[in-house]
Amino acid sequence: MSEKLRVGILGATGMVGQRFIALLENHPWFEVKTLAASPRSAGKTYEEAVGGRWKMDTPMPEAVKNIVVKNVNEVEEVAASVDFVFSAVDMSKDEIKKIEEEYAKTETPVVSNNSAHRWTPDVPMVVPEINPEHFEVIESQKKRLGTTKGFVAVKPNCSIQSYAPVLTAWKEFEPYEVVATTYQAISGAGKTFKDWPEMEGNIIPFIGGEEEKSEQEPLRLWGHVENGVIVKAETPVITTQCIRVPVLNGHTAAVFVKFKKKPTKEQLIEKLVNFKGLPQELELPSAPKQMIQYMEEDNRPQVTLDVNYENGMGISVGRLREDTVYDYKFVGLSHNTVRGAAGGAVLCAETLKAKGYITKK
């Protein structure tokens, strides 16, 4: 019998679900056992259910092609065959909240890519290099849910990954005011150019709900655990504009920062390249060796050249320079469906396994 943990993917046929499948092919700790999607896909083989919708650059893994897709809503049946699930279903926020808790109540941990539970006080929202200690609130969540093993843990929005780790690396210089404009890829909306031809050569200056998430979610990452819940940080103040651009994968952020303790440029670069956390310490399978690279060239980072840095789990930063109004400005780039979605969730699950929160049933 395999010693690997058996994994289910909720929303397996979608863009993020497909990314989970691609990332988990040959994973040393996790084995994809069960795939679930809407009732439209249930009963079909994965290959039939996805049809022409496969959006990854790599071919669909043979191991999943003949798995018969289950209905996400048949919680007991899906949960019975797995040790934990990744969630990437696209339903209403209330439906997602409810169904993720139903899975947790079957003693099946849920590692979610969805935003529904990001502000539930006892649900940890984690970037493992930034705030792995927030997983502590799982104990109080389990009490609320009446479970021994089941819980929900989430990762934050894709848009913040190009600047939140950078600001974390600079914490000791006390950033207090941040202006960020994000240039976001169409895969963040689950789309390719084939699905969304109007995006070719176009820019759309609105992504629903994205600016609130981009301004508020970093504060929750920098918050602390108090009486079994997360209390968010109060600073820095962040204001954002989020813009959809004609790029397939890769969210770029142009960012201005003011510091209470203004550092030199050399100090800032030194903090970036030496930034590491628990995943690096534990050498987790999906951890980038270097989380943030600094690029000296004036024309980097570029989406086409740099989005896959560290297999899409690293962040590329460049154009760091002093500013006339703010102290410094820079440009950051991260892969929105890898670090920003499925890859970030896989790294959370690896951290949860390493810390004993996810075990075999």
Ligand SMILES: NC(=O)c1ccc[n+]([C@@H]2O[C@H](COP(=O)([O-])OP(=O)(O)OC[C@H]3O[C@@H](n4cnc5c(N)ncnc54)[C@H](OP(=O)(O)O)[C@@H]3O)[C@@H](O)[C@H]2O)c1
């Ligand atoms: N794309 C990104 O970069 C990204 C980043 C962060 C967060 N997210 C979030 O992750 C979730 C998935 O995003 P996506 O881009 O992968 O979406 P997507 O490509 O539209 O996929 C949606 C998935 O949910 C399933 N689904 C849809 N309606 C359902 C229902 N009523 N009941 C059960 N299953 C249902 C679909 O199954 P069928 O194929 O059977 O319809 C499919 O598997 C969304 O909540 C999104 O906001 C996405």
